[in-house]
Amino acid sequence: MTVAAITFDLDNTLWAVEPVLRHAERAQQDWLLANRPRIADTFDPPALFEFNKSVWKRHPQLAHHVSQMRKQMLYELQLMAGYSEEAAHSGARKAFDVFLRARQQVEFYAEALEVLELLAQDYTLGALTNGNADIYKTDAAAYFDFAFLAEDIGASKPHPNMFQAAVERVGVPAEQIVHVGDDPEHDIRGARNVGLRTVWISSNGEAWPGGPRADAEITNLGQLPSVIDRIH
Ligand SMILES: [Mg+2]
The missing domain is CATH 1.20.120.1600 (Four Helix Bundle (Hemerythrin (Met), subunit A))
Structure with a gap:
């Protein structure tokens, strides 16, 4: 894949x-x-x-x-x-x-910028948020090709429109996009329903709450590149 x-x-x-x-x-x-x-x-x-x-x-x-x-x-x-x-x-x-x-004055998780820089070399990166954070006003701006806010789309994750907007923007079948998020409902169920691959991140080490699991689970963004390699 x-x-x-x-x-x-x-x-x-x-x-x-x-x-x-x-x-x-x-x-x-x-x-x-x-x-x-x-x-x-x-x-x-x-x-x-x-x-x-x-x-x-x-x-x-x-x-x-x-x-x-x-x-x-x-x-x-x-x-x-x-x-x-x-x-x-x-x-x-x-x-x-x-x-x-x-x-917009966010403090990235320790490994985040390094991992985004690495992944941006090989993949198109996008942001999908229900909030009003603007990735382009952060230190990660250079790594992102697009960003959709729920308020631009008129629907919040897990609504399919958020994920479909990403699929249309990238112009590839949904299964060639991996969505990474912390919310089992908004991020994992929502992305999976549209056919995206999913990675669940639980930075605090919470247990999966139940229901169909993500394609991969990580507790730290440092684990993401190898997980993406495996899916790829
Ligand atoms: Mg979140």
Whole structure:
């Protein structure tokens, strides 16, 4: 079986996402505290959490558009705190920009860049993410030939459209593409349903939760080149 391309999930596949999100949320919060202080007077943290949940519930059409959802949340939050529509619009844009800039400051897993550089010599590499990380704003930019965000496609993994977009972009049969990801449902089941080969990465050493297994399982990206060789 020839391998032509490898697609990667990003969060928790190439880097740990929790520290990045914590950092980005804090940057956004700092901006709001400095520029929209009435929000902190109106909402304590539990109320803020409930309010954010209510925005999710009221805007199901934004479920696959995480960036728009966050901007909507920021917008409504400012209106609730008594700011004008104009202030809320510009504040949502600015606070989101602050969030997004911090969101791209990822710290790759130790072996990631070396492995991507190596694989990029022989394969087309793509990124498929449900989040709003931009691989082209990271140190791995040069290794990637394409990247699809769920918000570009209008559907999130495990939806077949995400994987079909990759198949169309590479222009080879699905079985010549290997998808690498940490989420058994989003990444492994989703990719397998479209006919891609799959590699499950469990960086924390979790056990496979059940159901049809990936073609290969790894605990460290350093193991990926030999696994790809074997599939190839
Ligand atoms: Mg992931």
